[in-house]
């Protein structure tokens with residue numbers, strides 16, 4: 001399956017040499033925030049869904065845009081099985097848990113591999129940002145695919161992106177990709193709100209903290225690039241189970257300690273913009 005490759009330099013240089021153009025904000029939305037990482041499987045979609053719900057819990061109107069065309073996660077994580085309605089011009093987002101959602105997975109069979117070429121990815125992203133009837137939103141949270149490819153470029157160059165949050169796990173291999181992601185957003189002039197250390201540690205039955213993937217790597221990377229370190233989220237089997245069941249932990253158990261961690265991230269974002 002073709003994946004977006006981290007060959008950012010030529011593509012970005014080309015974009016940078018072009019004249020700055022008017023960027024389109026997403027209709028019906030005040031602020032667009034991307035959840036990104038250069039690596040897959042670090043917990044972007046899990047973070048994006050729980051952050052969206054936590055922002056809603058702070059009283060914001062929130063949309064969730066699944067920009068992972070090759071591997072959409074929102075249909076599963078929000079347990080959405082219906083197709084969005086269309087009037088021939090615009091698609092109506094599906095509202096679940098009081099959040100307006102859109103994903104390629106609503107339109108295509110989830111089992112069908114998406115063998116899409118770059119330009120088709122770009123046009124899908126443009127459809128989702130310009131032809132969806134998003135309504136009266138404070139924030140759209142964009143769940144990005146891994147990598148530094150067409151989707152990131154389209155958002156950064158054609159669409160108004162107000163900020164990006166970079167999620168990583170603390171392993172060296174993940175951090176290498178994170179550095180590439182930071183450089184891309186910096187070059188494209190997208191504000192990086194900060195870095196999140198996901199699956200940072202595990203608390204055993206003995207109550208002890210285990211740093212399974214090493215300690216402090218994400219924070220160190222944030223410092224190295226002069227970015228904010230937003231905080232850490234432990235490995236918690238409940239997070240995974242709730243996502244698999246289609247009801248993220250912030251919705252399933254808003255009073256849990258882990259949901260409070262997501263709420264802190266949400267409050268920080270809300271106070272940054274509103």
Ligand SMILES: Nc1ncnc2c1ncn2[C@@H]1O[C@H](COP(=O)(O)OP(=O)(O)O)[C@@H](O)[C@H]1O
Nearest residue numbers: 040041042043044045046199234235236239240
């Ligand atoms: N903090 C966490 N604790 C436990 N499991 C997690 C955590 N964050 C993510 N996961 C699990 O890791 C897997 C990958 O997460 P996902 O959000 O799909 O990553 P990505 O979108 O970066 O590919 C999923 O099974 C998810 O449930």
Ligand SMILES: [Mg+2]
Nearest residue numbers: 044045068073
């Ligand atoms: Mg994902």
